[in-house]
Each structure stands twice: as structure tokens, then as C-alpha cells.
Amino acid sequence: MxxxxxxxxxxxxxxxxxxxxxxxxxxxxxxxxxxxxxxxxxxxxxxxxxxxxxxxxxxxxxxxxxxxxxxxxxxxxxxxFVAHQSTLAHLIPRAKRQASFPNLDWRGMMRFAEQLAQCVAAVHAENMLVGDLDLHNVLISMDNELILTRCDSFLLEGEAIDPADSAAALQWPPPELKTGQVESTARTIDHDNFTLARLIFELVFLNDEPTQKDVGDWAALFNGELSRGGRAHPTLHVTANMLSPGLVACFRQATDPSSTRSTPRPDAERWSRELAAMASSMRTCAVEKTHTYRSDMASGCPWCELALEAPGSAEFSGPQASSRPARPSAEAAAHTGATGNAAPMPSAQRGHTTGNQASSQRPPIPAQARKNRLFIAFVVAAAGALAVIVLRSSQHASAGSDAGTPDQRADAVISRWFDAINAPQGHPDDVIKLYAASAVTYRGQRNSQPNVFFPYLFNRWPERDYKPVPSTQTTTCDPQSPTCAVSVTVLFRVARPGATNHGCVTYQFTVNVASQPALISDENSSPAAPGACDALDGSSGASQ
Structure with missing residues (x-):
């Protein structure tokens, strides 16, 4: 070229x-x-x-x-150029993960790890190597699909490396590539498989502080130390018995220093299968919807147990553990006649718990109370939906001739924006015409201009449901400026056959109210604060 x-x-x-x-x-x-x-x-x-x-x-x-x-x-x-919202590296620190992906649970982390394995498998199928595989070089697209970057550093299998080449450095070199020999040794797919296993470990174990850099220390985590009786490292909240036997076997084989001399390390295809099987077998906690875990764990939700042991250390979004009542262990539940098919309850204590103790610790949430909570939640959601309908009706009344005060004109444009993007048989032009010709959205990236982004959105996601969260829309107009700033928090759900996506974001619109008609001159969005969409989350929508 x-x-x-x-x-x-x-x-x-x-x-x-x-x-x-x-x-x-x-x-x-x-x-x-x-x-x-x-x-x-x-x-x-x-x-x-x-x-x-x-x-x-x-x-x-x-x-x-x-x-x-x-x-x-x-x-x-x-x-x-790849339009993206983040990199895989941002999923590891808890604060960044909860800020950028507030609805992401452990099953979602498994799915991202599965995608990573699929990406590497695509490279290996061409007899190529990724070489310097790093979470910072894996982008998360706007559709939550993973894209590998730095592809100019990929290698053909068995290719020797020039030390001056950017492909020479490795973030996680396998043990057989000793220090000082990394650049001069021909690379193999098995070397890639070691790095892949290390990155999957980071994602699955939520390893916020990668201290196990030596393969011996890392291998020790899968030789019995990581049990419910004790954690091999205080920063690790995932234990080996939380994983499927197939995943544990993969980790043990990958960390075996002799694996390259006897049997190869697990390849990317095998990792993809085991991660997919683990994700498919997981269940959602009956107490906290962001808690997911292996469905056959007899002790129940390990994330609830962690929250009880270490309040404030919740890996995933949701109510803080300190506000939860203590809960009986599975053994204690058996003493009081609890069934094993109901929501399993994690152990709140290390030792044996008597039947009387279990009775005193039973969560005070009887069936009637749960029904009452559901009824209240329904009433709140219905009231919010009614408020949105009333708001939109008033906005349409004032927007008929694009007249009214500046804030009314700005609100009317945003109301039409919601109507156009949610229309079941809508056309992207109905949204595009609400933007000024010069409008560039999402930090000035050209591929997110309205005439580029909305045809892509409508084509990829034919079912769209964007709901403004009640009481979050604010409009500020400057008398000295022809524009108004509109901020609104939105719960969105989009779907196509075989796939769905959803999230909670805050939109920042700039509306030129001096033009005829008023038009959106700029737009940006960012993940909303955790819990910002709770008032609408769970309500039915077009994507359900």
C-alpha cells in the first residue's frame, strides 16, 4: 500500500x-x-x-x-482507528471497574476472559504469535467486543527476534525464557499460551496487585493453598474452589514449569471452552443481583461471605456488606430444615453453628416482606414512568412550533431525540436531523459524527430503548450565549437476535436555541454513578 x-x-x-x-x-x-x-x-x-x-x-x-x-x-x-470505551486493564482495579462498568459482574469478567482467548485463538490459527500480550493493548469496543492492538508487533511462529524490534519485550515472559535470553530466543505458540494464562488469571482472580510474578509463587495458588480456610494472598478475593474443575486444571497445567518439556500448556481454544462453560453454569445471588458464582457451590454466594468478612471490600456494585444481616452457614441451615434448592446461603462463621444460633441469624426478610418490597418497587417505577409521560407531553406541547423560552426549546429537542431513537420502525435520519451539521460527538472522534454513528446504531441494534431517569434532567441556559446545556441520566437497552447490551450513562447535550429550529450542536456521555439508574433498572423495555 x-x-x-x-x-x-x-x-x-x-x-x-x-x-x-x-x-x-x-x-x-x-x-x-x-x-x-x-x-x-x-x-x-x-x-x-x-x-x-x-x-x-x-x-x-x-x-x-x-x-x-x-x-x-x-x-x-x-x-x-477503533472506537472504544476502555481497555481490559481498566477491569482489574476495583474502583475503575465499578466506575466504568457498574453493572459488570463476575460472569461478565469470565465472558471478557473468554473473548480474550478467542482473540488469541484467531491469531494462533494463522500460525502467528501475539508476543507482547498485555491487557493495556486489548480494547473494549462500544459493543463490548474485544479488539487486539499493537498488531505490528505480532510474529510468525518460530521467528527470531531482533533486540531492537518493538516485539522483543515481554510483560510476562514464561520461565523457560530466562532473563537476558528473551530477545534472542525464537518464540512459539506455547510461549504465547503462558502469557494468555497469566492475563486470564488477572481477569478471573481480579488480581489488583500482581505480586505473583514468579511462576513458582503463581503455581502455589493452585496446589491447595487457596481454600475457604485461608487465602494465599490477602489481595486475592477469588479462591480456586470458586472455579470449575476444568479451569483449575488449565491453571495448574499452565503454571507447571515442566509443561513445555512434557505436555504443552492449554491453548487458547481450550481456555475459551472452559471459560464459556464456567460462565454458562453460573447463577445470580438471590440477595445481590451483581453477585454471580458457580451454581453447584454448596456454601452459597462467596461474594456475600466476603462482604461479611471484610465490609467495604465488595468487588462488585451493590449495597455494602455492613448493612446486611448475618446469615447462617449451609450446615446450620440444614439443622433448621432449610432446603438446598432455595437460594444457597454462604457461611458467616468458620466454626460449627448450632440450630438455635442459625435461627437467630436468619435474615429477617420473610416472603410477605419480599412481596411488599416488590410492590413498592413497582409503584415507584410506575410513578416514574408516568412522570416521564407527563413531562414529554408538556414538552411536545411547547415544541410544536419550536417556540417558548430557551430552556423549553432545549428540552423539546431532547424530547424529540428520545422519541426518534426509540421509534420501533424509526430511521436514523430522524435523529440526525436534530443535530447541527458541524456537530461532532464523543470527544471529537470523526466516526461518531451523527451521520456516521446513528446509521451504525440503528443497523446493529434494531431494538432500542433509551429511558431518561426521572428527576435527572437539568437544563441551564446562559442569557449571554445562544446555547443551553442539557444533562440527563439514561438507562439504555439495545438488542438484536442473539445479543443484548445495556448500561446507565449521563448525556451532556449542548443545544443551539438561537437556530431555527433549535439543534444539538454538541454531545458527550460518560458512565453514570453507581445506582443512578436503579429507579428504572428492571422495568420492561423494548430490548426485553
């Missing part, structure tokens, strides 16, 4: 890596990656071999390079 250096104009630097910088380009949806060194023909030849080898399956999972050339006397490669 040939590129005209005179037509390429850099807009801004997007990121800086160890050996290269990534730039966005003016009037183009691709990115330019420039290496800080030039004249490395070995590297350029390797990248060109990758470009000519990429299959359609590979390109669907990877931000595949498009071409190499020299730009301002520096080696460069063109790579596609």
Missing part, C-alpha cells in the same frame, strides 16, 4: 509507547504509528509479511496494520 506523505497531516498525538508514538490524522479515520528509530528494515519486512498474511477472521479481532512507509525520516505504519 502506498501513502502520499504530502497528504498525511498529523492532528494530535494519541499515545506514547516504549519505542513509538501514535498520532491521529486530519481528514482520515486511521492512525499513524511512528517509531522513534528509522532504517530498521528487518522490522518493516516482518510487518509487511504480517500485512500480507492477515485473514478476515484475524482482521475482525485485530486492529490490523494497513501499510508501512517512511514519514519524516522515521519508520511508520498505518493502523485502523
Amino acid at each position: 502506498v501513502f502520499d506523505n504530502e497528504q498525511l497531516k498529523l492532528r494530535e498525538r494519541v499515545s506514547a509507547g516504549r519505542q513509538s508514538d501514535l498520532y491521529s490524522l486530519e481528514n482520515d479515520d486511521t492512525l499513524l504509528k511512528m517509531y522513534r528509530t528509522s532504517g530498521n528494515q528487518t522490522r518493516l519486512d516482518r510487518i509487511n509479511r504480517l500485512i500480507s498474511s492477515g485473514s478476515s477472521r484475524l482482521r475482525a479481532r485485530c486492529a490490523w496494520p494497513a501499510g508501512t512507509f517512511t514519514f519524516h525520516d522515521r519508520d511508520a505504519v498505518i493502523v485502523p
Whole structure:
């Protein structure tokens, strides 16, 4: 592929890596990656071999390079831009995960790990290696699909590495690649499988502080230390007995230092199957909907147990453990006649609990109380829906001729925005016409301009349900400015055959009320605060 250096104009630097910088380009949806060194023909030849080898399956999972050339006397490669909301690395720290993905549970983490394995499997199917596989290099797209980046550092299996090549460094080198020999040793798929296992461990075990860097320390976690009687490391909240036997076997084989000499490590396809089986077998806690766990765990929900043991350490969103009543162990429940088919209850104590103690610890939530709570929740949701209907009716009344005060005109535009995006047989043009021609949304990214984003949204998700959370819409107008700022928290659900997506976000609209008609001149969104959509969550919608 040939590129005209005179037509390429850099807009801004997007990121800086160890050996290269990534730039966005003016009037183009691709990115330019420039290496800080030039004249490395070995590297350029390797990248060109990758470009000519990429299959359609590979390109669907990877931000595949498009071409190499020299730009301002520096080696460069063109790579596609991928609209994304985060990277896999942001799922590990609890605070970042709960802020960016407030509804994500442990089953969701399993699904992300499964996707990661599928991405690596696509690379290995082409006899290629990822090499420097890192959670920071895996993007989470707007549809929660994973895309591998830094694909210019991929390798052909068995290929020797030039130490000056960006592909030489490894974040998690396998034990057989000893320090000082990493760059000079030819890589194999089995080396990739070690790194993949290490990253799956990070995701599944929610490893916030990766202290087990030595393979011996890591392997010790799967040799009996991680039991309910004690944790091998205080930062780990997941224990081996919370996993399926198939996953435990994969981890043990992957951490066996002799595995490359006897049997290969588990490959990406096997990881994908075991993670999918684990996710499919998980159940949702009867007390906290963001708690999911293996359905055959006799002790019940381990996340509730953790919340009782360490209040404030909840890995997933939901009420704090300190507000929960103590609950009896499974053994104590048997003493009081509790059935095993009802919601299993985790152990609140280490020792034996008598029947009388269990009776005194029974959660004070009888069946009638639960019914009362459901009735109250229904009334609240119905009242909120009625308030939205009344609000929309008043907005339409004032919007008929695009007249009224500036805040009324701004609110009317947003009301029409909700109607257009939710219309069952709607057309993206009905939403696009509410935007000014120059409007650019989502931090100025060109591919999210209204005339690009909404056709994509309507085509990919034919069922859409965007609900404003009652009492969250605020409109602020500046008498000295022709615009009004509208903020509203939205619970959205979208669906297509075989897939659904949902979330809670806060939209920030800028409406030009001086134009005729009033139009949205800018828009941005961000994840809403945890619990912001609780008033609507659970209500029926178009995507159900």
C-alpha cells in the first residue's frame, strides 16, 4: 500500500509507547504509528509479511496494520482507528471497574476472559504469535467486543527476534525464557499460551496487585493453598474452589514449569471452552443481583461471605456488606430444615453453628416482606414512568412550533431525540436531523459524527430503548450565549437476535436555541454513578 506523505497531516498525538508514538490524522479515520528509530528494515519486512498474511477472521479481532512507509525520516505504519470505551486493564482495579462498568459482574469478567482467548485463538490459527500480550493493548469496543492492538508487533511462529524490534519485550515472559535470553530466543505458540494464562488469571482472580510474578509463587495458588480456610494472598478475593474443575486444571497445567518439556500448556481454544462453560453454569445471588458464582457451590454466594468478612471490600456494585444481616452457614441451615434448592446461603462463621444460633441469624426478610418490597418497587417505577409521560407531553406541547423560552426549546429537542431513537420502525435520519451539521460527538472522534454513528446504531441494534431517569434532567441556559446545556441520566437497552447490551450513562447535550429550529450542536456521555439508574433498572423495555 502506498501513502502520499504530502497528504498525511498529523492532528494530535494519541499515545506514547516504549519505542513509538501514535498520532491521529486530519481528514482520515486511521492512525499513524511512528517509531522513534528509522532504517530498521528487518522490522518493516516482518510487518509487511504480517500485512500480507492477515485473514478476515484475524482482521475482525485485530486492529490490523494497513501499510508501512517512511514519514519524516522515521519508520511508520498505518493502523485502523477503533472506537472504544476502555481497555481490559481498566477491569482489574476495583474502583475503575465499578466506575466504568457498574453493572459488570463476575460472569461478565469470565465472558471478557473468554473473548480474550478467542482473540488469541484467531491469531494462533494463522500460525502467528501475539508476543507482547498485555491487557493495556486489548480494547473494549462500544459493543463490548474485544479488539487486539499493537498488531505490528505480532510474529510468525518460530521467528527470531531482533533486540531492537518493538516485539522483543515481554510483560510476562514464561520461565523457560530466562532473563537476558528473551530477545534472542525464537518464540512459539506455547510461549504465547503462558502469557494468555497469566492475563486470564488477572481477569478471573481480579488480581489488583500482581505480586505473583514468579511462576513458582503463581503455581502455589493452585496446589491447595487457596481454600475457604485461608487465602494465599490477602489481595486475592477469588479462591480456586470458586472455579470449575476444568479451569483449575488449565491453571495448574499452565503454571507447571515442566509443561513445555512434557505436555504443552492449554491453548487458547481450550481456555475459551472452559471459560464459556464456567460462565454458562453460573447463577445470580438471590440477595445481590451483581453477585454471580458457580451454581453447584454448596456454601452459597462467596461474594456475600466476603462482604461479611471484610465490609467495604465488595468487588462488585451493590449495597455494602455492613448493612446486611448475618446469615447462617449451609450446615446450620440444614439443622433448621432449610432446603438446598432455595437460594444457597454462604457461611458467616468458620466454626460449627448450632440450630438455635442459625435461627437467630436468619435474615429477617420473610416472603410477605419480599412481596411488599416488590410492590413498592413497582409503584415507584410506575410513578416514574408516568412522570416521564407527563413531562414529554408538556414538552411536545411547547415544541410544536419550536417556540417558548430557551430552556423549553432545549428540552423539546431532547424530547424529540428520545422519541426518534426509540421509534420501533424509526430511521436514523430522524435523529440526525436534530443535530447541527458541524456537530461532532464523543470527544471529537470523526466516526461518531451523527451521520456516521446513528446509521451504525440503528443497523446493529434494531431494538432500542433509551429511558431518561426521572428527576435527572437539568437544563441551564446562559442569557449571554445562544446555547443551553442539557444533562440527563439514561438507562439504555439495545438488542438484536442473539445479543443484548445495556448500561446507565449521563448525556451532556449542548443545544443551539438561537437556530431555527433549535439543534444539538454538541454531545458527550460518560458512565453514570453507581445506582443512578436503579429507579428504572428492571422495568420492561423494548430490548426485553
